[in-house]
Amino acid sequence: MKVRELTEVSEPNLLEDLFPHEEVPRIAFDGMIVEEIDGHSVAFDPRKAIQRNLYITDTTFRDGQQARPPYTVQQIADLYNLLARLGGPNGIIRQSEFFLYTKKDREAVDACRAQGHAYPEITGWIRAHEGDFRLVKEMKLAETGMLTSCSDYHIFYKLKMDRRKALDFYVHMAEQAIANGIRPRLHLEDVTRADIPGFVIPYVQRLMRLSESAPEHLKAKVRLCDTMGFGISFPGVQLPRSIPKLVYAMNHECGCPPERLEWHGHNDFHKVHINGSSCWLYGCDFVNCTLLGFGERTGNPPLEGAVMEYVGLKGRSGGMDTQVITEIADYFRREIGFPIPPNYPFVGRDFNVTRAGIHADGLNKDERIYNIFNTERILGRPPLVGITDKSGVDGVVHWVNSYLGLKGEERLGKLKLVKIARWVMDQYETGRNTAISEDEMEALVKEHLPEYYQKKLA
Secondary structure, eight states: OOOOOOOOOSOOOOOOEEEEEEETOOOOOOOOOOETTEEEEEOHHHHHHSSOOOEEEOOOTGGGGGGGSSSOOHHHHHHHHHHHHHHTTTTEEEEEEEOOSHHHHHHHHHHHHHHHHHSSSEEEESSHHHHHHHHHHTTSSEEEEEEOOOOIIIIIIIIOOOOOHHHHHHHHHHHHHHHHTTTEEEEEEEEEGGIIIIHHHHHHHHHHHHTTOOOOGOOOOOEEETTSOOOOOOOTOOOOHHHHHHHHHIIIISSOOOGGGEEEEOOTSSOOHHHHHHHHHHOOOOEEEEEGGGGSSSSOOOOHHHHHHHHHHHSSOTTOOOHHHHHHHHHHIIIIIOOOOTTTTSSSTTTTTTHHHHHHHHHHHHHTTTTTSSSHHHHSSOOEEEEEESSSHHHHHHHHHHHHHHOOOGGOGGGGGHHHHHHHHHHHHHTTOOOOOOHHHHHHHHHHHHHHHHHHHH
16 A cells, blocks of 8 residues: 655645536546456447537426326426527437327427427337327327337237247338338337347347438437336446446447437436436437436436536536526426425525535535535525524524625624524524524514615615
8 A cells, every 4th residue: 555645735726627616517537447248348438438429318298297297288388498498509408209199299299399499309209009100290200219118028928929020010110110201219118127139139230220221310219218227337237237238239239329329217226317327428329318307107317417417527518508407497396386305406495505504604604615516607596504403603694694695795794693593593492393484584684684684675
């Protein structure tokens, strides 16, 4: 073991190349990721991976509606508009998929089309079924996803087929789509529980051969569907659960390039976000997400989390307007009536609220100590302090100064706020066990700091 001596410095080393407070923290790599595949070592270079064109796709109006009461047409149109604004002019949020089965589904597609956004591109979702395919043609969509189940659980027990019949039928449906000028996106359902060399690789190889003679805009795409959340991003994991090995097989054994490969995950084992991010690194350009992570059972990758991951990996926003994330959260609360968990990252009411006095003291001294980044600049939400018995005088100081909008030399110190802090402490010394409300704090400011309160109102 090499003994290291303490390095004394005259100025703090804040590692600002990794933690630029005005931006999302950088995700930096300093070496290769080595994975053992088929008995030999394969090196993945994440530094090159993040130079590719990475994108987010959306399934809020398809998988996201399988986990909650259906959205109204107006709500879908409003959320689609917010997605377009969030994704920006470069279309980092590239596509959004829709059900097509009911009259309301088709009205929602028309309402979103009428907005005229280039991105996210509107695509369909159907079963691999002749009757369903008719809906795509009638809606004149350029691309549709088609459900093609891949594990023997599905092929034998759900579809009552054998592998040959399933493969031939899936390829036939892809042929029909291409012949009708519609790009097929084949969804490999339950792929992390499938026989990869015995079924999945032969199937995708057929799709790639089928696409060789098709024009670029009609070449088949592949979506890897981790339907039960079994995917694992760790090196050394066996197929079919290994994300590195699965993506490698698609790229190198099947000839499916990153720009035609997409990941769709579920959160049954709390791995949905990291699995999607890992796919970007290993050779998959598209990660399929939903707003707030809504999706069947445990949900899909949260789109707002993917936005932050993209910025962290790329070191830039790509034109995305991250403050729209807060508008989306407000819309869910106000118009849809969904109570977002208060501690939910980026969108929860309290995600950047501290109730600990020691943390409030840090915020008072320098926001960077206890705020993940400049949340006011990036999300339009300044850091706040919630007042409880753990907040102390420092919590009161931060709350009052934030409420009054006082900064720098204008900020009020502890001596000016001692009466308010004493009132808070008295509440808990006499048995209170609930937080001090915003209304109560405002009333205290009005009572003890009337001149500041009137100035705020003015």
